[in-house]
Amino acid sequence: MTAAGAVDLTTRVGSVVLPNPVMTASGTAGHGAELSAYLDLSALGAVVVKSLAAFPWEGNPPLRVHETTAGMINSVGLQGPGVEAWLARDLPALAATGARVVASIWGRSVAEYEAAARALADAPATVVAVEVNLSCPNTEAARDLFAHSPSATHDAMAATAACRRPRWAKLSPNVTDLVPIAEAARTAGAEAVTLVNTVLGMAIDPETGRYRLGSEARGGGLSGPAIHPVAVRAVHDVHAALPDLPIVGVGGIVHGADAAELVLAGASAVQVGTATFADPRAPGRVLAELEAWAARTGRTAVAEHVGAAHRKEPT
Secondary structure, three states: OOOOOEEEOOEOOOEEEHHHHHHHOOOOOOOHHHHHHHHHHHHHHHHHHHHHOOOOOOOOOOOOOEOOEEEEEEEOOOOOOOOOHHHHOHHHHHHHOOOOEEEEOOOHHHHHHHHHHHOOOOOOOOEEEEEEEEEEOOOOOHHHHHHHHHHHHHHHHHHHHHHHOOOEEEEOOOOOOOHHHHHHHHHHHOOEEEOOOOOOOOOEEEOOOOOOOOOOOEEEEEEOOOHHHHHHHHHHHHHHHHOOOOEEEEOOOHHHHHHHHHHHHHOOEEEEEEHHHHHOOHHHHHHHHHHHHHHHHOOOOOHHHHOOOOOOOOO
């Protein structure tokens, strides 16, 4: 058996090489170094920040978050300072931790995606990649997302080439078939896809008869352990159809075993999100547990496990 600490955790997501596969998930770790009081951000594969537009955005009215049986439903609405303000105010403190940074961008139109990407063109080298959020359900146009259409996905991804660094497309589970959408993202220049964003959901208070969330959309995005099997299936199916397309798996990771499941399904890296609301140290703990799991398998590198379920290899 391989001793703990002797496992090579290095992974590659497209052209981006990371020291290990565990990242934070966009929208759950703030815009900067908010989690640095709880864990060493430089020890993670990367920190993925909250999605940014080319302009400041207030987000949705309260209430924005509601706890569910196995996770939470949120309608924060992509609140953010805009790319230029983030570069000036938030990124320096995050870069000072030694973290590798993945910026996340969004827009309401192809032109807005291009503007957000262009604003990142001169970002420092600590921004190693850009995750293009094509799939947040917490806007008024929630059911008409770019990620619900191969052609719209292609157009938005193509526009983000202006960022001049590797791009990952964050896609939605709320579609019949993810494969053609993932293929469209790749054709438009995505080096990887991030699977998956939140699942469309809704909560109503039976005592008052009112919606739990305050946005005009009434509903929001379900995340946490409840959606983990959905994420596993999405990663599995896209890897089976497009085995040469790198995947970042996200959805309901609480323990190292959850991360391992996504790796076996085909993810080269993973993101920990909702778990940080209960325990801000969760990404570091998941990394330690994933390393211990990899050591128990006797293999010398975690990359050897990527997609192993498809090869029917025992762990």
